[in-house]
Amino acid sequence: MTRPVLEVEDLRVRLRTPRGPADVVNGLSYSVGPGETVAVVGESGSGKSVSVLALLGLLPARIATVTGRALLQGEDLLTMKPARLREVRGAGAGMVFQDPMTSLNPVLTVGRQLVEGIRAHGDVDKATARRRAAELLGEVGLPDPEGALDRYPHELSGGMRQRVIIAIALSNSPELLIADEATTALDVTVQAQIIDLVEKLKQERGTGVIWITHDLGVVAGIADRVLVMYGGRCVEDGTVDDVLEHPAHPYTRGLLGALPDLARPLPDGSLPELATVPGVPPAPTDLPEGCVFWPRCPVRGDVRCETEQPPLVPIGPSSGALPHRAATWCAEGTLGTEGLEAFGTESPRGGGHA
Numbered sequence: 001m002t003r004p005v006l007e008v009e010d011l012r013v014r015l016r017t018p019r020g021p022a023d024v025v026n027g028l029s030y031s032v033g034p035g036e037t038v039a040v041v042g043e044s045g046s047g048k049s050v051s052v053l054a055l056l057g058l059l060p061a062r063i064a065t066v067t068g069r070a071l072l073q074g075e076d077l078l079t080m081k082p083a084r085l086r087e088v089r090g091a092g093a094g095m096v097f098q099d100p101m102t103s104l105n106p107v108l109t110v111g112r113q114l115v116e117g118i119r120a121h122g123d124v125d126k127a128t129a130r131r132r133a134a135e136l137l138g139e140v141g142l143p144d145p146e147g148a149l150d151r152y153p154h155e156l157s158g159g160m161r162q163r164v165i166i167a168i169a170l171s172n173s174p175e176l177l178i179a180d181e182a183t184t185a186l187d188v189t190v191q192a193q194i195i196d197l198v199e200k201l202k203q204e205r206g207t208g209v210i211w212i213t214h215d216l217g218v219v220a221g222i223a224d225r226v227l228v229m230y231g232g233r234c235v236e237d238g239t240v241d242d243v244l245e246h247p248a249h250p251y252t253r254g255l256l257g258a259l260p261d262l263a264r265p266l267p268d269g270s271l272p273e274l275a276t277v278p279g280v281p282p283a284p285t286d287l288p289e290g291c292v293f294w295p296r297c298p299v300r301g302d303v304r305c306e307t308e309q310p311p312l313v314p315i316g317p318s319s320g321a322l323p324h325r326a327a328t329w330c331a332e333g334t335l336g337t338e339g340l341e342a343f344g345t346e347s348p349r350g351g352g353h354a
Contacts, residue, residue, distance in 0.1 A: 005208035022284035039223035094169030100161035111149030159190035231292035238324030
């Protein structure tokens, strides 16, 4: 059996805030295999970005307490010395952030920023690093790679800047690529191009990918497995087929129900009204005692939902080697299918990139 690129076990992140301790990630466990894309989805505030920032040691130590294990090719990221972690960032794991304009230094040329990363992780001279930088820009589809090296970030379009960020993240052939809302700020055409680019590079290099997103339409086209987060916890995970075609958690069904269905207009030609998940996510300083979703759940049952936290357990047949799991007292078979139709969920498959 192929060893996972990344194995995360019982990851917990607590932040010190003026309102008291905030448990933003609570017992997160998953793995990413070579050439596999794991999509992490959920509303803002669910703990998606914080969980990956914690893996790479990018949270301020004075306010963040991180526990658990995160094995990258067998080495625990959470116990590494700072010098070793700096070596791993970029060489072992690359990250693509959401906003390419704020991720690039506006007063340095693209070439200087690429060359700096290449030389930081390899014993190469400037000329060799510059040639490598031009090759990388060509690989990510940037026109005139040599010319782009001498341009500043503001001279490039949003899509071109994001390609530069991807080139920087891939400059030292990392085993793991983390894309945090990498296409959110882009128009749909460029978004599709970036998604296709990452997929192509993943297939060619065997890189494991963590793709953090709000967009389940994108997930349907790129993910091998899906991890749904809510209130800092994983509430459902499984293959993309399991989660999108047979969602078990009411929250997952709510997210799917909020997707627009452009292929099914009403008789008058208008689009159906989008379903919504009522209420707002809980504050990490004041998480519910029982099921983290129960205050917003349209199918919540007896007092157990309010007082007892459901475990993340297998809930039925899986289409992959790993089980399809959910953490809910309201899965199909517990309350039946009638209540679970509250969101009117349809699978997002068939619409391509959203």
